[in-house]
Every structure is written in C-alpha cells, then in structure tokens.
Amino acid sequence: MLDMVLTTGVAHLTIGNLVMWLIAFFFIYLAITKNYEPLLLVPIGFGILMVNLPLTYLMEEGEGLLWRFYHYGLEWEIIPPLIFLGLGAMTDFGPMIANPKTLILGAGAQFGVYVAFFGALILGFKIPEACSIGIIGGADGPTTIYTTVHLAPHLLGATAVAAYSYMSLVPIIQPPIMRLLTTEKERKIKMRQLRPVSKREKILFPLVTVLVICLIVPASAPLMAMFMLGNLFKECGVVKRLSDAASNELMNIVTILLGVSVGATMSAERFLKWEVIFVFIMGLVAFAFSTAAGIVLAKFMNLFTKEKINPLIGSAGVSAVPMAARVSQVMGSKADPKNFLLMHAMGPNVAGVIGTVVAAGVFLALAG
C-alpha cells in the first residue's frame, strides 16, 4: 500500500512546487485576463506547471521531453535565431532609413544595460551573471534568452520572465520617466513627415547591415544574420512564401517551444531563491535607465541639430517593438493632439533591437 502511494506524485510534492504552481497560475491569469504577452506567458506558465510535477522527470537530462526542447532548442541556439528570422520578416526599417540619426537613440538606450550590469556586480553576482541581467535592459526577449543560456543558464527563467514582463509593462514604466525628463514645450515638438524610402534602399539595408554589424561584433552573427535574412525575405518581394512562413508558421512553432522551454527551467529548487528577486529589481533598473538615457540623448542631440527631434521618441530606443513606439505616440499626442510620433519613434525602436544584439554580442565575446 505504502509503495503504491510512493509511486504517485502527490507524495513527493514540496511547498516549493506549490508556490511555483501559484506563479504559473498567476502568469496564465495575467496572459488571459490582462493580455500581457499571452503568446509567451501561456506556454511559460504551463511549462512551469509541468516541471513542478514530481516524478514526471520532464526536465531529466537526456530523457525528459521538456529537457529535449530546452537542450536542442535553446542550448543548441536554434530557437532565438529563428525568432529573429521571423522578427526580421515583420520589421519595417523604413522609418529608420528615412531618418538614420535616430539610430543614435537606439544606441543610447542600451545605457541601462551597463547600469544594471554594474548594479548586479555590486549585489554580488558574477560577471557572466551580471551580463545576463544587464541585457534585460535592452528589452528584447530572444536576445536576453540567447545571452543567458550562454552565460548563466541557471538564471534563464528569471531573466526571460523579467524581460517579457517588463516589456508588457512598458506603458506603465516609461511614461513617468518621460514626463520627468521632458518639458511641455519639448513634448510638443513636431517632426517633419518622413521621406518615402525606395524599395532599393530597403533591399540594400539588410545586406549592408549584416556586413557592418557582423564585421564589428562577430559574436552577434547568429541573431543578426537571421534578423537580416528575414528582413531581406520581406523586402526583396520575390520570396513571399518564405517571408510568410518565417513570420507566421515558423514563428508560432518556435514561440511554443521557446515558451515551454523557458517555463521548464523554472523548477522550485532553481527559481525560489533570493537572487531571482535581485534579477527582477536590476531588470527594472536597467529598463528605467535605458528609457531615461534615450530621452537625455535626444535632448543632447537637439543642442547640435537644426531640425529638432521630439525627445519622447528617445525612450523608444529600448527595443520592445512596437510597444515603446506606441508610448511615445500617446505621450506626444497628449501634449498636442496634432503631434504624430509613431513613425518617428519606430526608427529608434528598431535601431534598439540592433543595439541590444550588438551589446549582447560583446558580452558573449568577452564573458563567454
């Protein structure tokens, strides 16, 4: 009788498992009722639930189903680059090509990455761990996951969830910082309509970018190459089927595997630690500083340029596409309903993705 009871999972449940169930239910609840990143939080939440069922051995090295997803998908670095392929096929770099100056803002908004990097070091994290925590400030999920799997796999659940949850909280985190750092007059600055960008320019862009970025930071190549390949699919116009596959079916498939794998790393014994709370705090610090740095840099650029840019688009340099650009639009139209910043903010927004990939590449090259 006792033997029979011991073969059930119930007998092996720990308090930690139950706490993780609550976290899982909370994520699924947020996804369903609040619509917070549902495409990721639903599979992540379910993954957490699965890995906290005793005796299922789903994360058992070499045999568990979720372990295989995790090992071949994430450790083999296949899933995040495929997500970037899909993102590339969905990203319009037109606004950035029309106003290349905004690339600087995408670079400036990586500042928070380094603030959090040093913050994490001061809190006692090791250098590779601090790199993974810092990169949360880039606000890019797949890049965060890619970096963490390499440098600090034991923190994967925490950094991935922090990145995705702060991304969905962009409309709450950013506005107070934006209001604090800009004056009413600055928020009212109108920007000239962007020039149309020719098809040739859009086709050349991914080709030139992959050469420039990968020559400078070779370690960023897996993400950057797939990102630009996807974009070339989209812009060249002759492989619509590939572009559709990359941005729809393939993207959806790898999103499922990504979410479940990330959730599967969050077993009670790995996740319920004090350091996870520090990861979340530093992630928020990174986000806030990136937002602030983008705005301050935009104001700084206005000191030198004749055609003023509205500093509200600076905060869109954190990658979270397109949430951060939408926040710029909302803040701008609040100051003046005739102000349209959405397209202008898309420039720093997509530049931010490139900036974060470069920052991650340097981390991987030096700390990996």
Next chain:
Amino acid sequence: MIDWGFAVKILFFGLSAVFSSLALLIGAIYAFGKILKHIEEKSN
C-alpha cells in the same frame, strides 16, 4: 572576487561597439542612399 578591471573593460568595449557599429550603419545608410539616388538620376 569580482575582477573590476575586467568589468570596466566590458563596459568600455560594449559601449564603444554599440555606438561605433550604429554610427557606421548611419554612414552606410547615407552612403547607399546617395549612390542609389545617383544611379536613378543617371538612368532617368
């Protein structure tokens, strides 16, 4: 023990890589924009 010298090196390398690569990209965009414009004017 944390190697602060190494940490500062990462900061320095990181920031300069981010800014220099994006600055180069700006240059590249302006350059190919100019070249394309030139080609299009010629073909007209």
Next chain:
Amino acid sequence: MTEVTAPMAGKIMDVKVEVGDTVNEDDELLILEAMKMEMPIVATASGKVKEIKCKKGDAVGADDVLVVIE
C-alpha cells in the same frame, strides 16, 4: 481654407464629422489606425467642413488630404 492630411499611412476607422459641420481647432475629425493603434486626427483650424475625401475603411497614404476645412 485648410487641408487636414494623413500623418502616416493607415486605415480610416471612423469618420466623426459630416460636410457642413462647424469644427474647432483640435476637435476630432477621424480615427486613423496604423500599427494596431487607433489615433484621432484633429482639426488643424476652426471652420466649416467643406469636403471629406475619405470614408470609413479606406486605406490612406502619408500626406493624403483627408478633410478640407473652410
């Protein structure tokens, strides 16, 4: 006479005024949708709506004239 133009390419979700209406500056004229975001297009001047050059569901390009105010 003032022309209200589209600030970016998008789709007209709603037209809130009719020809002959009197509008004040900053009154909402149309709702434009771009990138899954609905944005009100407001009058750039006060006056009477002389012409509406788009209807609900139209796709418009950047700089297209949408409403003429007199």
